[in-house]
Amino acid sequence: MILKAISVGDRTLRLFQKLLYPPRCVCCDVLLGGLEDGCCPECAANLPRILGPVCMKCGKPVGSDEEEYCEDCRQYRHTFDRGIAVFTYTGSLRQSVYRMKRQNRRDYLPFYAKEMVHTLQPILSGWRPEVLIPIPMHRRKKRRRGYNQAELLAEEISRLTGIPVLKDALHCTRLNSDQKMLGRKERRKNLKGSFAGSEEQLKQFTRILIVDDVYTTGSTMDEAADVLKQAGIKQIFFAVLCTGKGKRQYAQEKSCDIINFK
Numbered sequence: 001m002i003l004k005a006i007s008v009g010d011r012t013l014r015l016f017q018k019l020l021y022p023p024r025c026v027c028c029d030v031l032l033g034g035l036e037d038g039c040c041p042e043c044a045a046n047l048p049r050i051l052g053p054v055c056m057k058c059g060k061p062v063g064s065d066e067e068e069y070c071e072d073c074r075q076y077r078h079t080f081d082r083g084i085a086v087f088t089y090t091g092s093l094r095q096s097v098y099r100m101k102r103q104n105r106r107d108y109l110p111f112y113a114k115e116m117v118h119t120l121q122p123i124l125s126g127w128r129p130e131v132l133i134p135i136p137m138h139r140r141k142k143r144r145r146g147y148n149q150a151e152l153l154a155e156e157i158s159r160l161t162g163i164p165v166l167k168d169a170l171h172c173t174r175l176n177s178d179q180k181m182l183g184r185k186e187r188r189k190n191l192k193g194s195f196a197g198s199e200e201q202l203k204q205f206t207r208i209l210i211v212d213d214v215y216t217t218g219s220t221m222d223e224a225a226d227v228l229k230q231a232g233i234k235q236i237f238f239a240v241l242c243t244g245k246g247k248r249q250y251a252q253e254k255s256c257d258i259i260n261f262k
């Protein structure tokens, strides 16, 4: 798919933003020179990019080409059809995502989106999504944070690919307790019924690409996919910036996530 041409007005606005807020590295926050884009060369060399074989279902890294599915997807049935991730949710990238969400670093999002589009490019002609749908955030949480990062990511991806964003077709009806400390079953239960879809808006589409920042157990993605399938969507793909490495990392995350970053 050819990248959409960026309008002159859009470019001028971005140049103006660059002058007002000089770009910083998304990982170490060092001020960037004119040629670097989003990430300084040192950090770029250490990004936890997923390069090897991945799970055919959820995009998590797997041990070898012979392994079609990750341990998680072999054990649990997901509602979505297929998804991809750019990075593993580890190291500097994980801290970067934390700052993006909790410290208002929205300026990282264009870099994240560009990386996602780069990974999506070879796949999009096969998936052919008609629209992008961001994972919704409850309005109270959005008001508190000031933005829904999934929505901003989807808008950036849309700007680069020309695939439109369908913003209000899926919305969050319930403010859930924090998912971080919950296991798989509790996450799924906690999320059950918390999204609702607008059948009126969705009925004209058959293939959708869900956009989010982080994939952990897939519970959020499955909940969204459940609602979309019920609304008649035939194929549901997703793209995320980062994904958990697998069961072992998830078990570690449960115990250390909050201590590390709060």
Ligand SMILES: [Zn+2]
Binding pocket: 025, 026, 027, 028, 029, 030, 039, 040, 041, 042, 043, 044
């Ligand atoms: Zn850096």
Ligand SMILES: [Zn+2]
Binding pocket: 055, 056, 057, 058, 059, 060, 069, 070, 071, 072, 073, 074
């Ligand atoms: Zn998988």
